[in-house]
Amino acid sequence: MRQAALAEGSTGNLLWLSVAERARSRRRWRDPGRDEFFVPTPESLKWLDSVTLPMILTAAAVALFTKLLITIPLY
Incomplete structure (x- = not known):
């Protein structure tokens, strides 16, 4: 169908086909497991x-650093 729209030379038909194709892909069932952010690892x-x-x-x-800070006079 896309080839026919290209051969016809009409960009309107080609645009309509691409819009319809996007609408079809939007209506497809999505796997909710694919949208999970945290994936359990074994x-x-x-x-x-x-x-x-x-x-x-x-x-x-x-511990050594805190001991040094305590022993150094700060006056």
């Missing part, structure tokens, strides 16, 4: 239970 949550070396080093660095 990852393990075991890493939340274990303390890792970077966590320990960060805690030690924060």
Whole structure:
């Protein structure tokens, strides 16, 4: 049908066909699962239970930094 509109040379028919095609695509059923923002992932949550070396080093660095701030006189 689009080829016939192109061969005819009428842009009005071609425009009407594109509008009708968009209306058809809008009426199609959409999967609501496709619109979900958060997708559940099958990852393990075991890493939340274990303390890792970077966590320990960060805690030690924060403790050392606060100790330095407390010991330096600010007068």
